[in-house]
Amino acid sequence: MTAHQLILKQRAELLAVLCGGGSAEPLDCVLDLLLACEVLVWEDYLSIRVAEKPLCSNVRQLLDMVYDKGEDACSLLLAAMSQVLPEEQKAGLCFGKECAVVGKDRPDTATLTLLADRPVLVRKLRDNIDGALNALLTTGCFTIKDCDAVQLPVYTPSQQVRKLLDQVRFKGETAAKTLLQYLEQTETTRPNPEDKENHLSANCLLYQKKLRSSVAAQSHSLSTYGGTGRFSLDDIYTDGLLEVTDGSGETLTLGLEDVVGPLGTLNEDADTVLVSGEAGSGKSTLLQRLHLLWAREALLTNTFLLFPFSCRKLNAEHRELSLKELLFLHCCWPDRGQDEVFQFILDHPNLALFTFDGLDEFKQGFTDEERHCCPTKQVPIPVLLFNLLQGTLMKGVMKVATSRPQAVGPSLKRYLRKEVLLKGFSPGGIDCFVKKHHSDPAMARRVIESLQANTVLLSLCHIPVFCWIVTKCHQELLGGQDVIPQTITDVYLLVLQHFFQRKSPQSQGVLGKAWLEEHLDTVLKLGQLALEGLETSCYVFSGYELQRNGLKEQDVSLGFLIYCNDLSVTDCKRYEFLHITLQCFFAALYVVLNRNSDRSAVSRLFQSQYRQLSSLSQRCLGHCIDSSVEEVESHVTETPNLQITAQFVSGLLSQRHHNLLLECCPIAVRERKVKQVVKSLSKGMQRHFKSIPRPVEGEKKSMHAMPSFVWLIKCIYEMQDNSIAQETMAKLDVEHLKLTYCNIGPVECTALAYVLKYLRNPVGLQLDNNSVGDVGAEQLLPCLHICHSL
Numbered sequence: 001m002t003a004h005q006l007i008l009k010q011r012a013e014l015l016a017v018l019c020g021g022g023s024a025e026p027l028d029c030v031l032d033l034l035l036a037c038e039v040l041v042w043e044d045y046l047s048i049r050v051a052e053k054p055l056c057s058n059v060r061q062l063l064d065m066v067y068d069k070g071e072d073a074c075s076l077l078l079a080a081m082s083q084v085l086p087e088e089q090k091a092g093l094c095f096g097k098e099c100a101v102v103g104k105d106r107p108d109t110a111t112l113t114l115l116a117d118r119p120v121l122v123r124k125l126r127d128n129i130d131g132a133l134n135a136l137l138t139t140g141c142f143t144i145k146d147c148d149a150v151q152l153p154v155y156t157p158s159q160q161v162r163k164l165l166d167q168v169r170f171k172g173e174t175a176a177k178t179l180l181q182y183l184e185q186t187e188t189t190r191p192n193p194e195d196k197e198n199h200l201s202a203n204c205l206l207y208q209k210k211l212r213s214s215v216a217a218q219s220h221s222l223s224t225y226g227g228t229g230r231f232s233l234d235d236i237y238t239d240g241l242l243e244v245t246d247g248s249g250e251t252l253t254l255g256l257e258d259v260v261g262p263l264g265t266l267n268e269d270a271d272t273v274l275v276s277g278e279a280g281s282g283k284s285t286l287l288q289r290l291h292l293l294w295a296r297e298a299l300l301t302n303t304f305l306l307f308p309f310s311c312r313k314l315n316a317e318h319r320e321l322s323l324k325e326l327l328f329l330h331c332c333w334p335d336r337g338q339d340e341v342f343q344f345i346l347d348h349p350n351l352a353l354f355t356f357d358g359l360d361e362f363k364q365g366f367t368d369e370e371r372h373c374c375p376t377k378q379v380p381i382p383v384l385l386f387n388l389l390q391g392t393l394m395k396g397v398m399k400v401a402t403s404r405p406q407a408v409g410p411s412l413k414r415y416l417r418k419e420v421l422l423k424g425f426s427p428g429g430i431d432c433f434v435k436k437h438h439s440d441p442a443m444a445r446r447v448i449e450s451l452q453a454n455t456v457l458l459s460l461c462h463i464p465v466f467c468w469i470v471t472k473c474h475q476e477l478l479g480g481q482d483v484i485p486q487t488i489t490d491v492y493l494l495v496l497q498h499f500f501q502r503k504s505p506q507s508q509g510v511l512g513k514a515w516l517e518e519h520l521d522t523v524l525k526l527g528q529l530a531l532e533g534l535e536t537s538c539y540v541f542s543g544y545e546l547q548r549n550g551l552k553e554q555d556v557s558l559g560f561l562i563y564c565n566d567l568s569v570t571d572c573k574r575y576e577f578l579h580i581t582l583q584c585f586f587a588a589l590y591v592v593l594n595r596n597s598d599r600s601a602v603s604r605l606f607q608s609q610y611r612q613l614s615s616l617s618q619r620c621l622g623h624c625i626d627s628s629v630e631e632v633e634s635h636v637t638e639t640p641n642l643q644i645t646a647q648f649v650s651g652l653l654s655q656r657h658h659n660l661l662l663e664c665c666p667i668a669v670r671e672r673k674v675k676q677v678v679k680s681l682s683k684g685m686q687r688h689f690k691s692i693p694r695p696v697e698g699e700k701k702s703m704h705a706m707p708s709f710v711w712l713i714k715c716i717y718e719m720q721d722n723s724i725a726q727e728t729m730a731k732l733d734v735e736h737l738k739l740t741y742c743n744i745g746p747v748e749c750t751a752l753a754y755v756l757k758y759l760r761n762p763v764g765l766q767l768d769n770n771s772v773g774d775v776g777a778e779q780l781l782p783c784l785h786i787c788h789s790l
């Protein structure tokens with residue numbers, strides 16, 4: 001078969017191997033070789049490698065162009081690919097008869113030499129880019145701006161070299177000569193590449209450099225500030241409160257550097273540290289900070305390689321992968337010596353760190369049923385992930401995972417080295433965050449004063465994501481709202497209003513009273529996308545899914561959806577909500593405002609938590625679990641977000657927002673939904689009350705609340721309806737209410753006080769092992785008259 005035919009016949013496969021990993025490196029290496037042997041001229045190269053186009057379009061254009069150039073060009077393309085691709089990717093492909101990809105005559109200008117030697121130069125300069133830039137800068141060939149353009153953190157070291165070579169070519173012959181002279185000088189001082197020891201560490205060091213630059217690029221800015229370009233992580237990061245309980249039950253406060261350190265270790269044999277915290281408490285941001293500091297060699301200096309994973313993105317990986325593929329495909333590929341780098345990781349597990357953000361977002365709940373320990377065997381992603389976490393695979397590699405507390409069950413807990421609790425901002429942290437956010441000190445002071453005047457809002461600000469919203473929407477806040485924000489629904493309505501206001505044509509003006517009605521169409525489309533996503537644990541959406549929901553460019557430009565900051569998995573644009581709690585809010589808006597939703601939508605939402613409870617009790621009782629278990633397991637991961645959605649639904653149906661919703665939803669439909677919420681809350685409470693055991697003679701009747709009791713209380717609080725709180729508490733007949741280990745912070749205290757103040761008879765309230773703090777204790781004041789002991 002001719003090379004021509006081979007290219008045509010294997011087009012799909014060639015396309016797949018050149019863009020399958022999502023990295024442009026294989027294509028770039030092939031292009032280097034084709035430029036060197038003059039199959040491509042410079043103009044061809046420029047028209048193929050357009051950064052704005054998806055990688056697969058670049059590859060298709062290369063295949064078409066070379067195909068048009070004839071049989072010789074096709075042979076050289078196949079030979080170049082054979083030279084560049086790793087063995088495992090070449091399996092099953094035919095590259096025709098062997099031919100050498102070499103340059104023709106020795107070029108007579110420095111500029112042409114750079115082209116002819118491009119593949120070698122990329123390799124040589126990767127380790128030396130700073131020196132080369134320095135030489136070009138001191139001879140005046142390059143300006144500081146040129147150097148910055150080359151060293152953008154989003155580029156890998158090889159891409160930086162190619163940018164440098166392109167820029168030198170653009171500058172002309174003198175710059176090209178300077179670069180060649182610099183290389184000649186450094187050649188003599190270069191270590192001997194044949195030296196095994198140097199060679200080995202050089203490949204690993206090169207990979208470390210590439211990984212550091214990729215991690216730095218990914219962790220440099222916060223997605224909630226996406227697009228505004230206002231803040232880098234450095235500008236805004238504020239330390240959160242980190243706590244761990246040690247073996248003797250004592251609570252220790254940790255610094256960021258202690259997350260991976262020995263403090264608070266409970267199980268010396270385990271390698272997984274869990275950072276848990278409520279929605280928006282800053283878990284992803286904390287990991288991002290760790291990543292950035294590692295990339296800058298400012299923290300975790302004993303960690304040679306750090307591999308960051310997002311469980312949200314792992315959900316989208318449907319292939320079976322080996323550990324090696326997981327590491328290199330999802331983080332970055334080594335440019336040289338892949339096997340050697342991987343062997344290094346296997347040989348030195350103590351020098352590697354894996355992080356997994358958002359375990360609660362992973363579609364499948366943790367199980368330790370399938371053991372797997374072979375790093376090269378391909379298995380489904382859940383098997384890889386769970387075996388890494390439990391330490392069957394890659395024992396000795398430290399792992400840090402983050403999760404909402406409810407999503408981590410006892411089966412995973414026994415594999416944990418320690419559990420670090422992230423409790424959000426301290427009161428000082430809130431001040432510090434506001435000051436960082438507002439460069440104008442007078443404005444920062446006004447915001448802080450307004451928070452201090454509204455302690456409910458202040459208590460909300462302990463959760464960083466609420467603090468971010470409140471600070472971002474300071475104008476709406478200080479401008480005097482009809483409704484003073486008291487609940488998280490109020491706060492999210494504020495952010496909704498803020499985003500619409502930003503895009504409104506009369507941008508200086510205030511949105512009209514009917515602003516929600518004006519934007520109802522967009523809200524419903526976003527809401528449907530959000531709800532469908534939550535029900536299937538889907539937090540990342542393709543352009544096609546947006547289109548299917550009728551979302552257009554102008555809807556996206558409002559800013560609620562952002563591009564996924566994903567450099568590795570795919571070239572297609574993917575979107576996610578600015579924050580997952582915003583996805584929950586849109587889902588709630590859809591449940592409340594959609595006139596066509598089926599009548600049971602509200603009740604189903606509230607029932608989701610009982611599916612979790614029944615699945616947990618099934619597992620605890622060790623009953624035979626039938627085939628529906630997978631379905632039940634997946635509900636476990638969805639439940640925390642559906643609970644938040646239910647909380648927002650309660651808030652939106654509050655009488656306080658009646659006027660806002662008036663024109664968006666017929667009164668009769670709204671009333672029906674309100675009744676459904678009230679009924680669901682009452683039924684939920686009944687379940688708890690029924691579980692109260694009969695008191696043993698001589699002891700007080702007491703109830704030990706489950707975390708979902710606190711959730712129901714929070715829903716009642718969102719409704720801001722005294723009569724519901726009163727009716728619910730009228731049925732609670734206990735003398736002692738135990739709320740230990742229920743993740744109660746200042747926000748929960750506000751809700752508890754609102755509801756418990758209606759208790760008929762005095763109770764003893766036990767709140768040990770929560771994070772009440774001074775602000776929380778202050779929030780509890782309204783119910784202290786009825787709580788005779790605390």
Ligand SMILES: Nc1ncnc2c1ncn2[C@@H]1O[C@H](COP(=O)(O)OP(=O)(O)OP(=O)(O)O)[C@@H](O)[C@H]1O
Nearest residue numbers: 224236237238279280281282283284285464465468
């Ligand atoms: N330490 C921090 N410093 C400054 N801002 C922060 C910090 N932590 C969180 N934020 C702000 O709050 C937002 C939400 O935080 P983050 O996504 O880290 O929370 P999370 O705990 O991972 O939430 P979830 O469990 O819902 O995924 C961030 O995008 C950022 O704007």
